[in-house]
Amino acid sequence: MTPKTLTLQDLLRTDFAPGGGTQEYFVNMGPQHPATHGVLRLLLKLDGETLRQVIPVLGYIHRGIEKICEHQTYRQIVHLSDRLDYLSALANNWCVTRVVERAAGIETNERIETIRTLMAELERLQSHTLWWGVFGMDLGAFTPFLHGFRDREELTQIFEDTIGARLTMNYIQPGGLLHDLHKDFAPRVRAWLKDFGTKVDEYDRMLSGNLIAQKRLVDIGALSGDEALGLGATGPVLRASGVPWDLRRVRPYGVYDQLDFVVPVGEKGDCWDRYWVRIEEMRQSLALCETLIENIPEGKTMLVKPAAKIRLPEGTFYEELETPRGIFGVHLHSRGKDMPWRFHFRSPNLHNLWCITKIAPGARVADIVAMLAGLDLIVPDMDR
Amino acid sequence: MSDWLEDFIAGKEGAELLADDRPRSLLLPLPALIGSMQALKAQGFDMLNDHMAVDNPEGEHIRLLWLLCSTESGELLRVCCDLPRQQPVAPSLNALWPVAEWQEREVYDLFGVLYSGHPDLRRLFLEDDWEGWPLRKDYEDSFILEPGKP
Amino acid sequence: MKAAWITTALLALHSLSAARDWTQPTLAERAAEAAGRSPWESAFWIGLGLAGTLAAMTLLGLSLVYAERKIAARFQCRLGPTRVGWRGTLQTLADTFKLISKADLVPRDADRLLFFTAPWLVVSGMLLALVNIPASPLLFVVDLNIGLLFISAVGALSVLGILLGGWASNNKWSLLGSMRAGAQIISYELSLTLSLLVIVLFTGSLSLGEIVQSQQEGWWLWRGHLPAMVAFLVFVIASTAELNRTPFDLAEGESELTAGFHTEYSGLRFALFYLAEFLNMFIAAGLAATLFLGGWMPLHIAGLQTFNRVMDFIPPLVWFGLKTGGLIFVFMWLRWTFPRLRIDQLLKLEWRFLLPLSMVNLLVAALVLLLGVYGKGGPA
Numbered sequence: 001m002t003p004k005t006l007t008l009q010d011l012l013r014t015d016f017a018p019g020g021g022t023q024e025y026f027v028n029m030g031p032q033h034p035a036t037h038g039v040l041r042l043l044l045k046l047d048g049e050t051l052r053q054v055i056p057v058l059g060y061i062h063r064g065i066e067k068i069c070e071h072q073t074y075r076q077i078v079h080l081s082d083r084l085d086y087l088s089a090l091a092n093n094w095c096v097t098r099v100v101e102r103a104a105g106i107e108t109n110e111r112i113e114t115i116r117t118l119m120a121e122l123e124r125l126q127s128h129t130l131w132w133g134v135f136g137m138d139l140g141a142f143t144p145f146l147h148g149f150r151d152r153e154e155l156t157q158i159f160e161d162t163i164g165a166r167l168t169m170n171y172i173q174p175g176g177l178l179h180d181l182h183k184d185f186a187p188r189v190r191a192w193l194k195d196f197g198t199k200v201d202e203y204d205r206m207l208s209g210n211l212i213a214q215k216r217l218v219d220i221g222a223l224s225g226d227e228a229l230g231l232g233a234t235g236p237v238l239r240a241s242g243v244p245w246d247l248r249r250v251r252p253y254g255v256y257d258q259l260d261f262v263v264p265v266g267e268k269g270d271c272w273d274r275y276w277v278r279i280e281e282m283r284q285s286l287a288l289c290e291t292l293i294e295n296i297p298e299g300k301t302m303l304v305k306p307a308a309k310i311r312l313p314e315g316t317f318y319e320e321l322e323t324p325r326g327i328f329g330v331h332l333h334s335r336g337k338d339m340p341w342r343f344h345f346r347s348p349n350l351h352n353l354w355c356i357t358k359i360a361p362g363a364r365v366a367d368i369v370a371m372l373a374g375l376d377l378i379v380p381d382m383d384r
Numbered sequence: 385m386s387d388w389l390e391d392f393i394a395g396k397e398g399a400e401l402l403a404d405d406r407p408r409s410l411l412l413p414l415p416a417l418i419g420s421m422q423a424l425k426a427q428g429f430d431m432l433n434d435h436m437a438v439d440n441p442e443g444e445h446i447r448l449l450w451l452l453c454s455t456e457s458g459e460l461l462r463v464c465c466d467l468p469r470q471q472p473v474a475p476s477l478n479a480l481w482p483v484a485e486w487q488e489r490e491v492y493d494l495f496g497v498l499y500s501g502h503p504d505l506r507r508l509f510l511e512d513d514w515e516g517w518p519l520r521k522d523y524e525d526s527f528i529l530e531p532g533k534p
Numbered sequence: 535m536k537a538a539w540i541t542t543a544l545l546a547l548h549s550l551s552a553a554r555d556w557t558q559p560t561l562a563e564r565a566a567e568a569a570g571r572s573p574w575e576s577a578f579w580i581g582l583g584l585a586g587t588l589a590a591m592t593l594l595g596l597s598l599v600y601a602e603r604k605i606a607a608r609f610q611c612r613l614g615p616t617r618v619g620w621r622g623t624l625q626t627l628a629d630t631f632k633l634i635s636k637a638d639l640v641p642r643d644a645d646r647l648l649f650f651t652a653p654w655l656v657v658s659g660m661l662l663a664l665v666n667i668p669a670s671p672l673l674f675v676v677d678l679n680i681g682l683l684f685i686s687a688v689g690a691l692s693v694l695g696i697l698l699g700g701w702a703s704n705n706k707w708s709l710l711g712s713m714r715a716g717a718q719i720i721s722y723e724l725s726l727t728l729s730l731l732v733i734v735l736f737t738g739s740l741s742l743g744e745i746v747q748s749q750q751e752g753w754w755l756w757r758g759h760l761p762a763m764v765a766f767l768v769f770v771i772a773s774t775a776e777l778n779r780t781p782f783d784l785a786e787g788e789s790e791l792t793a794g795f796h797t798e799y800s801g802l803r804f805a806l807f808y809l810a811e812f813l814n815m816f817i818a819a820g821l822a823a824t825l826f827l828g829g830w831m832p833l834h835i836a837g838l839q840t841f842n843r844v845m846d847f848i849p850p851l852v853w854f855g856l857k858t859g860g861l862i863f864v865f866m867w868l869r870w871t872f873p874r875l876r877i878d879q880l881l882k883l884e885w886r887f888l889l890p891l892s893m894v895n896l897l898v899a900a901l902v903l904l905l906g907v908y909g910k911g912g913p914a
Contacts, residue, residue, distance in 0.1 A: 003473065003498045005505045007512035027706045034792060049710070049877055059509035066494075067518055102406075140780055140874025146610035206871075212781050213873045229430050229455065232483030243455060250458045318407060318451065318462070320433075331449070333438050342519075346434040346451070354486050365710065366876040369790050383509060 008043075011055055024052055031060045035138055035369040038379030042356070044368070051368060054360040056353055062383040069343035074100045074174060074310045077343060081330075082168035084345060085381035087127040088323035090119045093172040098253065099319040099330045100174040103312040110255070111299030112176050117254035118292040119171065120321075121285045122189070125196070126155045127324035128282045131376045135275065136207050138373035139216055144207055151199050158188045175304030181296075189293050193286060200282050208279065217272035221359040221371040224269060231358060232351035235326025237375055240277045241269030247322040261288055274374040311338045325349055325376055350382040389461075392423070407451075407460035417465055418475050421450075425480050428454045429461060432477065435487035437495045439521045444469045446495055446520075450477070467497060476502040494519040560743065561586070562676040583675040587665050591813060598812040599626040602866055609870040636801035644798065645702040652699035653799065653806035659691030660810045660817065667820040668742050670830045670851035677743035682730055685821065686723070689776070692810065693719045699807070700795035711794025714784045714877055721884040722775040722782075728892035729765040729772065732758065732899040733825045746829035752836075753828040761899035766826045768892050770864070773818035775880070777811065779865060781872040782880060819861035823854060830854040 012026060030041035039060035045053040065084065069077050074096075081092035094116055101108065133148020156166045161182040163171045171178050207213050223233070228241040238245050246263040248256040264280035266273025312334040320329035326348030333342035352375050360368050389401065389408065399416060402409035412420050429452035438447045445466040452461045467474055476499040477484040488499045489508040496517035499505060507514060516523050565579035600615070600623060607614030615622030640649060663685045665675040678684050693716060700712020734740055736758055737748045748754075754762045775782040786794030796807045823829060830850030834842045875883070 002471075003500045003502060003505060005492070005498070007506060009512070011504075025706065027710075035790060049714075059507075059511070062509040064518060136873065140783065141872060142606075142780075143610050143870050146612060150611055207873070210873060212875055215879055216873060216876060226430075230482045232432060232481070232487075245455050316409070316438075316449075316462070318460070327433070329434055329451070331434070331436055331451075342436075342438045344434075344436040350486070350490075351483060354483055358482075364876055364878065366784070366790050366874070 008055075008057065011043075022047055029368070031057075035372055036379070037134065037372075037377070040353075040377065040379045040382070042368070044365070046365065049364050049366075051360050051363050051365065054357050054368070056356065058350075058383055060383065061380050063380075065384045066343055066345065069340060071339060073338050074312070074340070077340070078173055079168075079170050081345070082170050083380060084347065084384060085323060085325065085328070085349060085378045086167050087130060087378055088123060088325065088328070089167065089169040090116075090123045090172060091321060091323040092328055093169060094120060094254075095319055095321050095323075095328050095330050097172050097174050098321070099317050099332050100310060100312065102319060103315065103317045103332060103334060104174065104310055106175050106304060108176065108303060109299045110297045112301060112303070113254050114292060114296050115177060115181065115301070116172055117256060117259075118289060118296070120254070121288045121292065122155060122159070123169075124285045124324045125282060125289065126152050126159075128278050128285070129155075129199075131278060131324075132203055132207075132282075135373045135376075138369050139207075139213060141207065141210075141213075144203070147199075147202070147206070151196060154192055154195075158185065158192060161185060161188070173302075173306070174310055175306075176300070176302035178302075180301045186293055186296075189289065193290055193293070197286060200279065200286065203279065203282075208275070214272065216366075216370055217275055217374075218270060219268070220271045220363065220367050221355075221374060222268050222270040223355055223359055227358060228269060228355065231354050233326070233355050234348050234351060235322065235324070236274055236277045236281065237326065237352050237355060239263065240266035240273035242267055247320060247327060253321055255292075259288055259291060271370050271374040274376075278376070309338050311336070312340075320346065323348060325378065325381075326352055345384060347381045347384065349377045349379075353377055353382055388427075392420075392427075402464070407462050409449075409462040409464055411464045411466070414465055414467065414474065417463075418477075421463070421477055421480055424452060424461070424463070428456045429459075430455055432481035432483055432487070433460070435477075435484065435491060437491045437497060437519070439469075439495065439519065440466075441469070441521050446472050446497060448474060448491070448497065472497040473500055474498070475500055478502060493517075496520065560674040560677045583665070587661065587675060590669075591661065591664060591809070594816050595809045595812055596626045596630070598816060598862070599629075599808075601862070602812070605863065605866045606870050609867075630805060633805040634802050638802070639798075639800045641704055641798050643704045645704065648698045648702035649798075650803075652695045652702060653803040653810075654695075655698065656692045656695035656810040657806050659688045659695065660813050662688040662691070663817050664813060666742055667817060668746055668824060668829055669820070669854050670849070674743065677741055680740045681742040682734060682740045682745075685817075686727055686730070689814075689817075690719075690723070692814065695810075696795050699799065703795070703798035705798050707791045708795050708797045711784075711786060711791045711797070714791075715778060715795055717877070718778070718782065718784060718880060719776055721881055722772045722888075725768050725884060725888040725892040726772040726776060728889075728896055729768040730825065731896055732761050732765040735896070735899050735903055736762070742824055742829075746824060746831065749828040749831050752834070753826065753831070755826040758899070759902055761895050761902055762826060764891065764895045765899070766822065768888055768895070769822055769826070770861070772884075772888065773822070774865060774868060775884070777815050777818055777865070779815070780869040781875050783869075783874060784877055784880060815862060815865055816858065819858045819865065820854070822861050823857035827857045828853075829857075 024045055024047045027044045027046055028041060029044050030036040031039040036042065041057040041060060043055040043057055044051060065080050069080060072080065078093050078096050081096045082089040084092055129148045129152045133145040136144025136148070159169065160166050162179060162185050163169050223241050225242040228238050229243060233241070234245070242265055244263050244265045247253070249263050261284045264277045264284065266277050314334055314336045317332040317334070318329060320327050327346065328348055329346030331344035331346070332340050335341040355375060356368070356371055359371055363371070389410070399413065400411040402411055431453040433451040433453040435448070435450050438449065440447060446469055448465045448467060450463040452463060465474065472495070474497055476488055478488070478501065485502065485504065486508065488502055489506060491497050492499065492505055493507040493509055494517060506512065516525065561579050561583040565576045565583070568575035568579060604614045615625035618624040618628045640646060666678060666681050666685055668674045668677070696715045697712050700708040700715070733745060733754055736754060737745050739745060751757065755766055778786060786796065791797070796804055799807060830853050832845040832848055832853050834845060
């Protein structure tokens with residue numbers, strides 16, 4: 001028997017609430033909506049202000065990147081990976097680079113790995129500051145938004161000095177790094193890190209301790225560890241639910257095995273835990289960056305000829321690493337050409353998104369905004 | 385480390401260990417899929433990390449890949465299964481890992497693989513009335529700049 | 535030379551405010567009195583009142599928007615408008631022209647009549663309340679003997695406007711926003727009115743003019759003891775909710791409902807909603823200043839004669855402006871600091887906390903009045 005397929009139209013049924021006699025109705029949250037930060041569309045089935053069902057409708061920014069990858073060389077794919085989760089472009093670059101280097105058998109040196117780790121941690125800070133600002137805005141406090149952007153801007157300029165780009169980095173390449181560090185890099189990063197240490201405390205004072213923020217977050221959207229695992233959640237969302245699953249710790253890459261850091265873990269898995277885990281991660285990343293910036297060894301930053309064509313052996317390869325939003329994975333299915341036969345991205349945001357279908361029913365309209373903010377979703381990464 | 389996996393496939397007909405791949409891969413015949421997945425989940429593979437498909441037009445089959453992960457041992461395991469290209473129907477793993485519901489929708493959307501027992505088999509990214517399965521190698525439409533080139 | 539000019543100017547200002555009896559006739563009274571003598575003089579006073587109100591509305595609207603933008607900018611480590619005019623002072627004027635010159639968009643399925651009426655209802659409610667605000671003995675348009683009651687009544691017109699606007703837009707988000715606004719404003723109206731009643735109890739009058747007069751001896755905030763302080767706090771909280779400002783801005787919570795009840799409004803009609811929002815803030819702050827902080831009365835501290843003389847020298851309009859401005863700053867401060875409450879939390883706060891509190895407070899105020907604890911010549 002052929003399994004039955006459905007269309008969106010089949011789901012658009014409303015009922016009268018049992019006993020009450022009020023009718024449910026559908027509202028489109030998105031694709032153009034301030035709380036979805038992009039073109040995510042959530043179809044909400046509401047009863048008054050109470051959510052009955054959430055149907056995420058994806059594909060508004062689907063660019064067919066996996067199909068495009070099948071016609072690109074491996075160096076070009078690194079460019080495309082920027083366009084997925086634009087706030088963790090460096091981590092995405094790194095993941096693609098790792099899978100290509102593994103398949104091609106390219107060994108890197110200590111300097112390259114240290115700089116890659118440092119860049120990834122700086123980008124985690126950059127991503128989390130932006131998240132914090134947007135989180136505040138989603139709760140209705142506009143001021144954190146600009147404070148978050150202010151702190152991110154400085155870091156973005158530091159990236160720009162070395163990399164030449166602010167968002168789509170394309171810096172970590174198979175065989176090394178695109179450029180060596182800018183001469184101002186280390187002093188500027190040191191100054192920024194020193195400044196940012198006080199900023200995290202300021203974030204705490206501004207939003208974390210606020211009674212209204214607490215009321216809006218504690219016990220909202222709670223997700224147990226087992227549920228989170230079943231829903232495929234990773235990153236801070238999973239860790240907030242009490243599962244200490246951080247690839248930097250359990251399967252270290254880069255130079256993480258030489259570094260000492262704490263993986264913050266929540267208890268209840270509610271919005272507050274997700275918030276707290278990210279704030280703590282900022283503190284941990286800050287300490288990591290402070291160690292790394294003092295310990296960059298000397299060496300070459302590019303070990304292969306940048307113009308050389310990379311031809312990979314036949315086989316299926318997989319690498320994953322921890323981006324600010326969770327596990328980003330790359331499947332590479334090679335048939336021995338200079339282009340992949342099949343290239344697949346395991347997107348952290350797509351998997352985190354499904355938590356909303358579990359935690360939203362029964363909540364209020366305002367809660368779904370807090371939940372979305374707590375999941376920290378980047379739409380281009382889901383749609384690819 | 386690998387002992388249990390060899391024991392695991394020992395009793396299953398048609399099961400094969402693709403030892404060269406990393407993470408280690410297990411090729412299972414379609415009928416044994418659900419039972420093996422249940423057993424693997426009981427083994428501690430509590431996270432269905434990813435699910436994807438690879439088209440293989442010469443072999444006339446589509447290979448489905450599941451990536452399992454154990455948060456206890458930290459081990460990764462890839463499970464593969466070949467489906468005929470003409471009528472690809474696989475069982476849904478939705479009951480074991482809820483996230484399979486959406487991963488399978490992605491594979492259905494892009495490869496046209498149907499899943500029996502799936503509660504909500506809709507296209508994930510493309511419109512409901514889209515024709516064809518874009519990630520199959522023989523897919524063609526007017527957007528493709530160099531038609532005929534796989 | 536400069537000093538001479540300043541002295542003259544101050545003396546002139548002082549002579550304006552010199553009438554220490556505080557009982558200048560309002561513009562409406564002047565018009566009524568003149569009506570018997572000469573219709574022209576009566577018309578002059580009426581015209582002056584109308585023109586003054588409209589001018590005040592425009593000026594206040596422009597300056598409040600500018601102030602909000604500048605203050606918000608300071609809170610957010612940025613500069614705010616800097617380009618148009620001196621330090622961006624004309625930015626709001628430019629924005630007003632931009633809004634007025636925008637295309638007039640009406641959603642296809644909107645209820646056109648209600649859609650057009652709604653912003654004007656909101657603005658007229660605001661205007662009717664504005665004429666009652668006693669800014670200074672000379673700038674006082676109408677002193678109704680039921681002033682407070684009248685302000686509460688016309689204040690409710692804006693709820694009607696918001697509800698109609700949300701309904702007529704034929705947009706589910708707008709409807710959600712306007713229903714929230716309706717529930718919120720009607721709930722908070724209760725504790726707002728109860729906190730007003732405390733002052734009515736103390737003064738025995740609903741007329742704003744008389745309420746100001748009654749504070750010659752001292753502000754009600756101090757003289758009314760605890761009940762007045764509680765009433766003041768409840769008033770500030772409830773009026774923040776009435777004004778739909780953060781943390782109570784659920785009606786237009788932009789991250790949830792895009793823009794709430796005015797999502798579908800643009801151009802002039804949007805400008806009217808915007809204007810009404812800011813002037814309602816002014817009215818709420820002015821009302822709080824009038825009821826609790828002595829209105830245009832100068833700050834006096836018993837026993838400090840020289841200090842009191844100096845304070846008397848400052849014109850009443852400045853006093854009123856300072857007090858109102860201070861309260862407006864508090865409203866803005868709240869807005870740019872707090873996140874937003876959720877609708878059920880908001881209603882719980884009102885029905886489970888503020889309403890019982892203000893009821894008990896009213897009883898305590900009545901007791902204080904009966905026992906005569908509050909002194910005529912108390913502090914302040």
